[in-house]
Each structure stands twice: as structure tokens, then as C-alpha cells.
Amino acid sequence: MNGALNHQRANMKLADTLKADLGAEIEQAIRSLDFDELRQTYWRQGEFLFIKEFLPREIVEQYLVPQAQTVKPLVNRNYVPGHKKGGSVSYFQVIDRAPRFLELYRSPAFLEFLNRLVGAKLMLCPDSDPHSCALYYYTEAGDHIGYHYDTSYYKGARYTILMGLVDRSEHCRLVCQLHKKDPAKTSDEMRLATGPGDLVIFNGDRLWHAVTPLAEGEERIVLTMEYVTNPDMNPVKRLYSNLKDAVAYFGLKAFLPRRPASS
Numbered sequence: 410m411n412g413a414l415n416h417q418r419a420n421m422k423l424a425d426t427l428k429a430d431l432g433a434e435i436e437q438a439i440r441s442l443d444f445d446e447l448r449q450t451y452w453r454q455g456e457f458l459f460i461k462e463f464l465p466r467e468i469v470e471q472y473l474v475p476q477a478q479t480v481k482p483l484v485n486r487n488y489v490p491g492h493k494k495g496g497s498v499s500y501f502q503v504i505d506r507a508p509r510f511l512e513l514y515r516s517p518a519f520l521e522f523l524n525r526l527v528g529a530k531l532m533l534c535p536d537s538d539p540h541s542c543a544l545y546y547y548t549e550a551g552d553h554i555g556y557h558y559d560t561s562y563y564k565g566a567r568y569t570i571l572m573g574l575v576d577r578s579e580h581c582r583l584v585c586q587l588h589k590k591d592p593a594k595t596s597d598e599m600r601l602a603t604g605p606g607d608l609v610i611f612n613g614d615r616l617w618h619a620v621t622p623l624a625e626g627e628e629r630i631v632l633t634m635e636y637v638t639n640p641d642m643n644p645v646k647r648l649y650s651n652l653k654d655a656v657a658y659f660g661l662k663a664f665l666p667r668r669p670a671s672s
């Protein structure tokens with residue numbers, strides 16, 4: 410009993426510390442990496458990198474996961490026959506109801522780390538992009554996404570950064586085929602569990618990837634963050650991109666004029 414109480418107190422202390430500064434945790438996480446080794450791996454793997462427990466699991470579970478649970482009632486369920494089934498919460502809802510994720514998405518230290526890794530000057534997506542910093546929920550049996558690229562409709566390249574939040578699943582895995590577009594290399598397949606704090610970084614036009622179906626009683630939640638090298642987009646592509654996001658992710662309501670959150 411006492412042990413449980415002490416554990417609870419220790420957890421509360423950690424949550425209080427984090428309220429003051431997730432930024433310091435991010436800086437510490439970056440400092441502890443072997444950067445040169447990771448950069449080599451990123452390029453050797455065709456602009457793809459997986460970092461196990463980039464942020465400590467307990468920090469993710471105590472500081473970030475509760476916000477992902479809070480916005481669960483806002484999840485937009487989507488179904489594209491033959492390609493995708495799952496749930497999503499858009500950037501707009503993250504801003505209103507789960508703003509702690511923005512501390513990571515907008516962290517200058519994180520952005521600087523990504524810039525050095527991918528060798529480009531990355532920018533946040535325009536505030537109108539519902540995918541900028543969003544959440545994916547795999548909660549029903551069969552939730553999955555088929556093979557695809559995260560194609561950039563921007564004038565510049567688009568990078569996807571995924572961070573695992575919840576992974577109570579034996580079946581739902583991120584499957585990546587490296588070097589698919591490079592005829593000089595044989596395509597390697599990687600099958601990844603994305604546990605709390607695990608980070609996946611890739612150039613969206615380079616990585617052919619899918620997520621395998623969730624089984625009954627399982628759950629997987631992932632944070633997605635999008636950065637671009639040029640935030641301009643031609644209006645026809647913007648329309649197409651918005652339509653795709655409305656159907657496959659966030660619903661049409663994500664694109665209607667928004668009112669500020671009431672609480």
C-alpha cells in the first residue's frame with residue numbers, strides 16, 4: 410500500500426516537473442543520442458530512421474498519453490474500402506484540446522535536430538494543414554492502412570515524424586519497405602512495433618509503408634508530425650490534398666470554419 414502511494418507521489422512529481430518543461434526533456438533526449446551514427450543510418454536506409462525510446466516511456470505515458478485519451482471522443486472514424494480503416498484527431502483539435510503535443514512539434518531543439526539529420530531546413534506546416542500535428546487511433550479490429558507514400562503536395566519535400574503513444578497490440582505493426590524507388594538496391598522490409606516514445610523519421614516521398622490490421626481487443630495510438638521544406642502549395646493540389654484528408658482522415662468538418670474552443 411505504502412509502495413503504491415510512494416509510486417503515485419513519484420509520478421505526480423514527474424508530471425509537475427514536466428508541466429514546467431518538456432523542452433528540457435527533449436533537449437536531454439537529443440543530447441543522449443549518437444548523432445553521427447543515426448545520420449549515417451538515416452541515409453543508408455534511404456531517408457528513414459527508427460529511434461527506440463527517443464523520449465522515455467514514463468514521460469510519454471504520464472505527460473502525453475493522457476491528452477491523447479482526452480481527445481478520444483473527438484476521433485473521426487474513417488473507412489476507405491481496400492485501403493484504410495481507423496480513427497484520427499486533427500491538428501485543429503490538438504491545438505484546442507491536446508496542446509502538449511505542440512511542445513514537441515514546435516520545439517526549436519527538435520526542429521534543429523531534424524534539420525541536421527535530414528540535411529534540409531524544415532518548416533512547420535501551414536496552420537491550415539490538419540495533418541501538421543495529429544493523432545491516429547487504431548481501436549477496432551481490422552484498423553490498418555495499406556501500402557503508400559506520404560506524398561508531398563507542397564512545393565517542397567514533406568517529412569513525416571511518428572511517435573508511438575500506446576501499443577497494446579501484437580498484430581498492428583508499421584511495415585516499411587526501404588529503397589523501393591532505388592533500382593540499384595534490394596528492397597529491405599522492416600516491421601516495427603511503435604511503443605511509447607519510439608520515433609520514426611522519414612521523407613514521405615521515399616518510404617513505401619503500411620500498417621497491418623489490429624486484432625480484437627487491441628489498441629494502438631500514434632502521434633504524427635509533418636514538416637516541409639517549402640510550405641507553398643498550388644491551389645489545385647491543396648483542394649485534392651484537403652479532399653483526401655477529409656475522406657481518409659479527419660472528415661469534412663475539419664475543413665469548415667472553426668470557432669475557438671469553449672473551454
Ligand SMILES: O=C(O)CCC(=O)C(=O)O
Pocket residue numbers: 545554559571583603618619620631
Ligand atoms: O500509424 C502509423 O504508424 C502510420 C500511418 C500512416 O502511415 C499514415 O496514415 O499515412
Ligand SMILES: [Fe+2]
Pocket residue numbers: 557558559618
Ligand atoms: Fe503514411
